[in-house]
Amino acid sequence: MASSLQGNTLKQWACEEEAKHPKLVLYFQREVAADSCAVILTELLGFCLCVSGFHIIQTIFGCDLRGRQHHSGETMTWVAADIGAQITKRRWDAEVDDNQGWNLYLEEECILWLRSALEYGKETLQRKVRPTARVSDRSSHDGLTTLSCKVSGFYPRDITVTWLKNGESRQQETYSEGILPSGDGTYQTWVTMEIDPKIKAHYSCRMEHESLLEPLSVFWGKAFLCLSVFLRCLMLGATCLCNDAGREGMTLECSEEAD
Template sequence: MFLINYSKLCVQPGPWLPPAAWTRLLALFQLQLLHLLLLPQPLFLSYPLPRVFHTVVSEPGPGLPWYSRVGYVDDQVIFNYTSESQRVEPRSVWMAQNEDPEFWDFQNFWAQRWQAWFNASLNTLRELYNQSEGFHIIQMITGCDLREDNTTWGFYQDSYDGRDFLTFHKETMTWVAADIGAQITKRRWDAEIGDYQHWKRYLEERCIPWLRSSLEYGKETLQRKVRPTARVSDRSSHDRLTTLSCKVSGFYPRDITVTWLKNGESRQQETYSEGILPSGDGTYQTWVTMEIDPKIKAHYSCQVEHESLLEPLSVPWEPSNSLIPIVAGVITAVLLIGVIIGVVIWKKKHPGKEPGMRGFPGLAGPLTYL
């Protein structure tokens, strides 16, 4: 029988929103943050959106604090808090320069409140699932967005050890449960009318104003456009096929379309993408590959579409001529044979002499130097 002790499990209101907090799991903290950061955004989004990640682990280690709280606007980290530092620290110059000390004190106060709340939640969930040892993780992601028609959109997702728990829908003011345990908690929260108002107020009175000010502070960074560069290459693969690779790098913002064309027609269904990854310098990179039969004559090119480009960038693939090394080898062999024959003839005509620079025109030294 699945039982939950409500006196311990998320029945006390969270700092700003209803109590609940377990987001999507990945095995390592850094990979989980990267994965969520790079998730495709819904098509209706029009501006960079702020997101806050809360992470709690049962077994901290080097580079993996017990609790962390990281704030993003789009792909820019704007602040960071960990249980080790015990202080919210600005991570972007434009936030540090524009927000006053009161803002950071405010963020620090609530980060510590969240830390205490997550501590109780982790203990409760381990008891709930009868877990005494081992690595366990709780994470929560929250955020909001401002659409072009000036309407707002907010999201909340949580999970424990990779199992989705609850999602909040602001438009319908309802919780969506992912499993039996979440259904029990959902019914409890559905009865707490005030919890909905807490979450709605957070989205409308805190998150959206924060988004507006952040967009203004960071507009030079968030709205910058950096042109991509593209390079194509090829390599032999299985079954005598050739793998074409198109590497596109150095672009910002992140959204980009890279397509292989065959005789001017898109071959999207035949391509494989490595995904879009950070380059480490504030820009992004990606790879798109496609296998072809080199015996089939066709024109292949890599086409790149990005908002920094006035028109698509097209880089043609020039097949390497496999006959060149063969021809070069044959010519070298013929020349070598000719030299050997010449030396033999010279020796027959001049017995007892060694060919040198004078004795054999064209040779710059002994035969061993050839």
């Protein structure tokens, strides 16, 4: 689900570009796209000898930009998704003029439009929002304890969250829920790990994110939770809130303060 901020960016870009190039947009939508779909659909119906019912074809195309370099259409050939598409692939590969036209569009016109979109949305797309972490624990099976680290409110999307035991990564023992959109233009993720509370060890949830000057760690521990994390947060210039949840566990929230 796209965030409302990204949706506004795309809408603004679309309106601006259509105002700049109304004839080009109209031509592409009505002539190129419509005609291509009609030809492809007619061709497919001929292959399957379909004479009745509803038939739908969906297409998607676009360009990808990384930094200032981009590559697309290097081989000038089509890729068949399955065996049934081999006939169409061979025919399209033979249409050299059409392929050159598509390649020209993807490498030039599409890139220009993409750069325009990035320019319109740079304030939103290039922002950096620091994460907030919440550490908690709960009783699990066979006397074990499940540690949970919820990290939320961060942007951009990429983040590394890892549980540490005595300062060493326990990535193999960690379960992640994946990175999900929060609905407000930021992202969230959960990382859990099962431990034996009888084994004395120091556990912490470590976050690495583009918005942080250095990795941020939130510590867990029944006896020393509040004190140790509070001292650590002071060192990082962060704000922490410690909460006693009773027998079922304890939670802690920590986030690095803005400069």
